Amino acid sequence: MAAPESGDGNNGAARMVTLISSDNTRFEVEAAAASLSQTLQLTILDGGGGGGDGIPLPNVDSATLSKVLEYCIKHAPAAANGGAPNATAVDRAELERFDNEFVNIDQSVLYSLIMAAHNLEIEGLQSLVAKKVADMIKGKSPMEIRRTLGFPDPTPEEQAEMNAHMLEYGWAYE
Amino acid sequence: MARDPERVVRKKADMDLQSMPVDIQEHILLQLDSPISLLRASSTCKLWRRLIAGTVFLQRFRSLHRPPVVGYYHNTNHLLRPVPIFKPVPPVTTTIASRYEPFDLFLPLEWLWMWGQGQPRKPAPSGDCYSGRQHAFQRPPPSFLSPPAGDGEARVVFLAGDKLNIFARPKGRSGDWMLEKSVPQPSAVRLGVPSAQRFSLGLSMPSSADTKMGMVKLIASSGQMKKLAAFNLNIEKKQLKRTEYEKAYPIRLPWPPSLHACSAGGEI
Structure with missing residues (x-):
């Protein structure tokens, strides 16, 4: 040291x-x-x-x-x-x-x-x-990732986009 | 000494990953260990979605994280017809099992252990997949199809008598496999095998180069074991195309189709 x-x-x-x-x-x-x-x-x-x-x-x-x-x-x-x-x-x-x-x-x-x-x-x-x-x-969900890394809470538009994206790739969350 | 004002401002800013330079964030995303993690991260925010969808990014990601080879198929001469033997790559036991959660294996390894010509069975305990023991198939093993882009579902193909049976799992009914279609086996003429000769067909794992949508790989063996030929069969168009015969077929963990499509240009 x-x-x-x-x-x-x-x-x-x-x-x-x-x-x-x-x-x-x-x-x-x-x-x-x-x-x-x-x-x-x-x-x-x-x-x-x-x-x-x-x-x-x-x-x-x-x-x-x-x-x-x-x-x-x-x-x-x-x-x-x-x-x-x-x-x-x-x-x-x-x-x-x-x-x-x-x-x-x-x-x-x-x-x-x-x-x-x-x-x-x-x-x-x-x-x-x-x-x-x-x-x-x-291994974390997008919301968990945001919280873990201290991202600000998503705006309603961001939240909507996240939801749409997660729905599209639903199999990745099974 | 001269102070760089921009740097001072940056230091003052509250430490938060989103306000860090983009290359730092990109660097972090490159270190993710699986395509599934990558896909999940891409839901997190717009910037990450944009970064991850970049062709160059995906190529770099692929070169850093090659899909692990799970094992190899070998055809062994077993009485009348070749019996494929699946031999897991040794480190499978330690690395794959510990690093990958079951959901990370987009096409579950357990499928390798489903056999039979009717409804695919629920596999034996999946622990077997990792045990490193050799497994001999009593019948031709299933082959996998990449999911067609439309419904994003994978298919399992079995060779049953003179037919290829294709099973799919309808959306929303996880676990249940249904016969989707049945395609007649290509004839000897179409395979270019002299019709006088007896030949047998086997299914094989598609190699990484021909895991295109709706493709299945057939191995035709006729006469002596030496005469082996491989074909790619396009299930939809029923087109046959001769391809290289490989003695052992590496089984890689495939990429999720959406990422694979993005990175097709960077095929290894």
Whole structure:
């Protein structure tokens, strides 16, 4: 887990970058982990984010960013291997366990993660959170889906359209 | 640093899926695990309906979620005529059974276990479908027809004597199968089998390429086992068309017809 810290007192071999959340918390992480974000990757390749500069992320708050980085740090080694064939079954099982645990969170946190993953373009995380929402939807009726996902109540016209559509595909609801 | 005003506004907006960018919502819908879930989701709101009906979306969905192969038919040489053996794909036991609710199997697997030449019987306990055991049919197995677009109902076809009997389940009477029509078997001449030769006909599962509406696949075997030919028979027009004979017939879980029609262009 990346703890908020400032400065660059790291003497290790791995290059570190600093990310700054919307509420001005600084996160120092390995460049390799942050580079899982397509959005950040170019900046980092250009040498950005090092030293005292930091890369500001005005649309990600610190709670969400810390969660995002937890994901990136865990997944960075596997990504560095490029879907490596030498990844053992144990490693993969461990990542899967981590992923399942990772999305076991409140819906509001999940939604923040969805937006962050989208804005930062972190492919694996995008799929992971999308899958989680999809799992919340499956097996539910349209009204249940709306309630689960916090859609506003349908207007009378919407309700009529929903009813017509459900009638048309009645067999899907048997 | 320069703040992107649009992004700030977006962050302030109450977190709700409907106000998220369309590609996020599309991404979520792509992760749904079955066409049935997709169809249900499409009832939820107008935007989703529009997204799901998109040809490109359906093609992507299909490439992500191939219809699982339930198992294979093999024709075995059993005394006088080939006996089809259904061999479930091993992971069927674990994946299909756990991932799919019975209603997800648009054409129920249990139908595979209905046999006989009269009224299809209520199948044995459906647990059998998943047990992974081999099942030998005493008689030619039923073949499935995709439902005609009109009534959206599936048909079961049996080979009975010199006739093909087609059963349908009338709307509103779930469970009861009624004989809908009876079509004479194609003659040896029409099948191109030398009339001097004895031949026998069998029904087979349509392969994914020829599960068109109202089609049924016939296997004609004559003389030695080597001489096997397959035909697609259009029940409505009574047209016969020679097709490739496959030794084993994969059985995939078919798509609901409405989605299948939308995605016909993206056939795998």
